Structures are given as structure tokens and as C-alpha cells.
Amino acid sequence: MDPTGIFAAISLSPLSFERFCDDHGKALVQDINYILANRAIDREYQEALAEARSQSATLTSFLNFQKSHPSPDSRYRRTLENYLHPGSDELIIQYDLASQTMFYFYILDRRNPDEIEDVPSLRVLREVVKYKDEDGTDYVALSSSATNFNTDPIWRSFTIQKTGWSRQPDGTPIPQHVISRLDGLSQKYYFDAIDRDLGLASAGTEEEAPWIYPKDHLHPCLLRHVTEQPMNLD
Structure with missing residues (x-):
């Protein structure tokens, strides 16, 4: 969109x-x-995913990495008024x-x-x-x-x-x-x-x-x- x-x-x-x-x-x-x-948080997460994908021996190990790695949503910086800027x-x-x-x-x-x-x-x-x-x-x-x-x-x-x-x-x-x-x-x-x-x-x-x-x-x-x-x- x-x-x-x-x-x-x-x-x-x-x-x-x-x-x-x-x-x-x-x-x-x-x-x-x-x-x-x-x-920067988004890019860091995508780079970490790409590295994990290339190094994971199996799909299961990659999915385990995804589950254990904090999502960007939980790390985004917000204003004092709790406003989120994508x-x-x-x-x-x-x-x-x-x-x-x-x-x-x-x-x-x-x-x-x-x-x-x-x-x-x-x-x-x-x-x-x-x-x-x-x-x-x-x-x-x-x-x-x-x-x-x-x-x-x-x-x-x-x-x-x-x-x-x-x-x-x-x-x-x-x-x-x-x-x-x-x-x-x-x-x-x-x-x-x-x-x-x-x-x-x-x-x-x-x-x-x-x-x-x-x-x-x-x-x-x-x-x-x-x-x-x-x-x-x-």
C-alpha cells in the first residue's frame, strides 16, 4: 500500500x-x-535474522532463534507521550x-x-x-x-x-x-x-x-x- x-x-x-x-x-x-x-532497530533485527538463517543447520534451529530473539516491536523507542514513529x-x-x-x-x-x-x-x-x-x-x-x-x-x-x-x-x-x-x-x-x-x-x-x-x-x-x-x- x-x-x-x-x-x-x-x-x-x-x-x-x-x-x-x-x-x-x-x-x-x-x-x-x-x-x-x-x-536502526529494524535493520539490526533483519541482519540478525539473515545471519541466523545462513548459519542454522535446520529449519527448527532457525525458528528457535526467531522465538528467542526479541522482536523489533518490543525494542522500539517511543516519545514521552508513548507515540511510535515507524x-x-x-x-x-x-x-x-x-x-x-x-x-x-x-x-x-x-x-x-x-x-x-x-x-x-x-x-x-x-x-x-x-x-x-x-x-x-x-x-x-x-x-x-x-x-x-x-x-x-x-x-x-x-x-x-x-x-x-x-x-x-x-x-x-x-x-x-x-x-x-x-x-x-x-x-x-x-x-x-x-x-x-x-x-x-x-x-x-x-x-x-x-x-x-x-x-x-x-x-x-x-x-x-x-x-x-x-x-x-x-
């Missing part, structure tokens, strides 16, 4: 973006530390200087909009209204698909203005130019780079560094708050 996603493009001056990151950056990206920790999640936050836009893109293993609204980083993002210094209306979209945003249903959306953050009535469409903007930013800051790393598109140079999570996902002003070891998905 495709991952779901949060898409947001918020008009902010460079100074306002910097202030927002200074005040709320640590809480905004704290999810990533839990994602990376749980991703290692499959990915959070991307960048600042597009050309358009003076904060881009927020969260790829999630969640099955409904209520679950998505509970994501801690999204709750922190609401604080951005206090820093919005550009006129106009911006949007946050909770999408049923992170990979087919242009075509699959948007479950829920919110508007962001200087006056506040408001949920739109269910079924209210997001303007097409906003959808195109969000889709374009997700291509620029995530999917195009992933395609290059997987060899599906031509890299700029043969020496181009591989895509690394979360170094290539976050604006530099936010990277200092990531304390766990960087790790790509398998």
Missing part, C-alpha cells in the same frame, strides 16, 4: 523562516530522531529561496487523516502562523498518497493565513495551482533526487554524492537537531 503524506508550502521571508527554525526547529524535527532510532517514515523540510517558500513534506505509514493529525511534528508546524509575514493563503494537505499527490484523494486540508490555521470543510477542493506547486516542490526536493540516487535519472556528475537521510532532507539550520546516525531506507 502506498504511503500517505503531508504536503505544505508556506510563504515566509528568509528572516521569518530563520526565526521559526530558531524557536521551534528542535521540536519540529524531533520525529526524525525517533524514526532513525527505530530504523522507521519507514520520512520528513523533508526545505526552504525554497527563489519563491521564499518553506516546503514541508512528510511521508507516512498512516491509514487515515486522524492518525496523521496526531503526528507530533505537524502539531509543531501550526506555530508557523505566528511567523507568517507574507499576505495570501497557504495550504496544508493530508493526502491519501505521498507518491500520487496529483491524482489520488486529499483526505483533509487546512489554510494558513496571518490570522491563523483553519481546517477546511471536508470536500473543499484545494486550488489547482496550489496542488501543482506542492507537487513541483516534492519533485524538486525529494523525488528527483531519489531517482538520481537509484539510477533512474541522470546525475549531474559522476562524482555526485548519494542521497542520505536526513542530510539531504533538511535545511541546514535544522540538521543540528538531528542526533541519531543518518540512515537510508533499505
Whole structure:
């Protein structure tokens, strides 16, 4: 099943973006530390299973190993509020200087909009209204698909203005130019780079560094708050 996603493009001056990151950056990206920790637990478990499979003389001995080895579920790190961040999640936050836009893109293993609204980083993002210094209306979209945003249903959306953050009535469409903007930013800051790393598109140079999570996902002003070891998905 495709991952779901949060898409947001918020008009902010460079100074306002910097202030927002200074005040709320640590809480905004704290999810990533839990994602990376749980991703490491998953990988360690899979590597242990692979080694046991190769060394087990019989199926019975391998099954005995599985029973005796703690499952990842029992070792996952949770927040103080007991929130679990799966290692499959990915959070991307960048600042597009050309358009003076904060881009927020969260790829999630969640099955409904209520679950998505509970994501801690999204709750922190609401604080951005206090820093919005550009006129106009911006949007946050909770999408049923992170990979087919242009075509699959948007479950829920919110508007962001200087006056506040408001949920739109269910079924209210997001303007097409906003959808195109969000889709374009997700291509620029995530999917195009992933395609290059997987060899599906031509890299700029043969020496181009591989895509690394979360170094290539976050604006530099936010990277200092990531304390766990960087790790790509398998």
C-alpha cells in the first residue's frame, strides 16, 4: 500500500523562516530522531535474522532463534507521550529561496487523516502562523498518497493565513495551482533526487554524492537537531 503524506508550502521571508527554525526547529524535527532510532532497530533485527538463517543447520534451529530473539516491536523507542514513529517514515523540510517558500513534506505509514493529525511534528508546524509575514493563503494537505499527490484523494486540508490555521470543510477542493506547486516542490526536493540516487535519472556528475537521510532532507539550520546516525531506507 502506498504511503500517505503531508504536503505544505508556506510563504515566509528568509528572516521569518530563520526565526521559526530558531524557536521551534528542535521540536519540529524531533520525529526524525525517533524514526532513525527505530530504523536502526529494524535493520539490526533483519541482519540478525539473515545471519541466523545462513548459519542454522535446520529449519527448527532457525525458528528457535526467531522465538528467542526479541522482536523489533518490543525494542522500539517511543516519545514521552508513548507515540511510535515507524522507521519507514520520512520528513523533508526545505526552504525554497527563489519563491521564499518553506516546503514541508512528510511521508507516512498512516491509514487515515486522524492518525496523521496526531503526528507530533505537524502539531509543531501550526506555530508557523505566528511567523507568517507574507499576505495570501497557504495550504496544508493530508493526502491519501505521498507518491500520487496529483491524482489520488486529499483526505483533509487546512489554510494558513496571518490570522491563523483553519481546517477546511471536508470536500473543499484545494486550488489547482496550489496542488501543482506542492507537487513541483516534492519533485524538486525529494523525488528527483531519489531517482538520481537509484539510477533512474541522470546525475549531474559522476562524482555526485548519494542521497542520505536526513542530510539531504533538511535545511541546514535544522540538521543540528538531528542526533541519531543518518540512515537510508533499505
